[in-house]
Amino acid sequence: MSDPELVEHAQALLARNAYLTLGTVDASGRPWTSPVYFAADGLTDFYWVSSPQARHSRNLAEEAAASLVVFDSTVPPYHGRALYAEGAAHEIDADELDRAVQVYPGPPERGGSALTVADVTGAAAWRLYRARARLVWCSARANPGRPARATGAPTTTACWSNPISERPGTRSCGAGGRPAGRRGGPRGASARGWCRRR
Template sequence: MGTVDPDGRPRVSPVYYAPDGYDHLYWISSPDAQHSRNIAERPEVSMVIFDSTAPIGTARAVYLLATAERLPDDEFERHVDHACRARFPEQRVFPRDELQGSAPLRLYRARVTEHSVHVRGSDPVHGKGIDSRLVVDLESSAPG
């Protein structure tokens, strides 16, 4: 996830997230973490999601622009179970009491505003001679 520091420098941070469809992502972080403080000042973030275990040259990625925030207390109960369930056997499930009150961690959310994909310059359909990104309109590309 990319945020912007108070001095205008970009800052990237890896986060483990829980998706909710294609337009919301949740993660757990400390409000004292630099990326959390950056979000409090400038909520616009960028993200890239990819399979880091894919062999070189075969990975695909989705690039996201989003507006991020610490989840408001009045929305906590509605989203906590989905956001905190384990996706992988080694992933820890956070109990609710570790994300509320005087606990040091909180639940965060990103609302995705744009999805795009990497297009190789040599792509036979979308290639333009140089690598580029193609914005994907999920509304018009949904089966229906």
């Protein structure tokens, strides 16, 4: 896939799928994964509603590090596509709630219930959370329909990264970053960043 195709691929995955798998850890490092209905804002911000008593919410209150994956489990074998992200997540602060309830639950056709600030504050049982990705990857098979042992592992490609906080060895992919020998990002890339193979 070319760089613009990767951006479109990532956006399509987010539009087609209603749930993400959220990975959290507690203060001692024990991992936990949870499915949550989500709404995305670009390729970097992922919103969901949970009880503060849910295990993943309690984990995030202790340790903000989070990872997530969005994928379609209904596709045929060996046709899998996925978007992966890592970053930090937390309960939305009061001064950001007006914006958050505009994003969540996404377009009406997704089927989620619209929220007001009152639904996620005060005595309400639910709170609104956001994961903000520091790095985002997409996976795609070079030869869909064939098992990995015959064709090699799926190609995992960096779709977005924050060059201020990226790990060593990961190329700059957005937020104004410009890899050597390239004049900006490709056409069709989001304003937040663009894609480049690792």
